[in-house]
Structure formats: C-alpha cells, structure tokens
Amino acid sequence: MKEIEKKINKAFALVFKMKNFKNNKKLNIKNVKKWDSINHVELILVLESLFKIKIDPEISFTLDSYQSILNYLNKTVKK
Numbered sequence: 001m002k003e004i005e006k007k008i009n010k011a012f013a014l015v016f017k018m019k020n021f022k023n024n025k026k027l028n029i030k031n032v033k034k035w036d037s038i039n040h041v042e043l044i045l046v047l048e049s050l051f052k053i054k055i056d057p058e059i060s061f062t063l064d065s066y067q068s069i070l071n072y073l074n075k076t077v078k079k
Helices: 002-016 037-051 066-076
Strands: none
Touching: 002 037, 002 066, 037 066
C-alpha cells in the first residue's frame, strides 16, 4: 500500500472512528454515516496536517469520497 493511502486511511480512522477498511476506495459521503459537514471539515484539517499541505476551501467541497481524495493527493503531494 502506498504511503498516501496509509495516511488517508489514518485520517479516516481518526475522523470517522473506522478501524478496518474494506473496499475503502468505495467510501464516500453517502455511505459513511458519520461523514457530515462537521466531520468533513475535520477530515480536511487532518489531511492537511498529515500531508503538510493547504487545501483550498473550494476544492475541499469536491473531496467527497476516498477516491476523490486519493486522486487529489496523488496530483498534489510531492513524492
């Protein structure tokens, strides 16, 4: 598993209290019960902290699934 995915998993575990990830790339705002507006902001803040980046608020609204977060970070984070 790539380092980026490990950090995303850590963020999901912290924010949504998730321990075991199965088909994590299918997780999204519609199928994670605890993914509300408050936890979305928390998730963005945790991701910013873990990756030492700043996510533009307009972009943060589009990061509504594991896959969209992964795609964004793969393009944004220096490898």
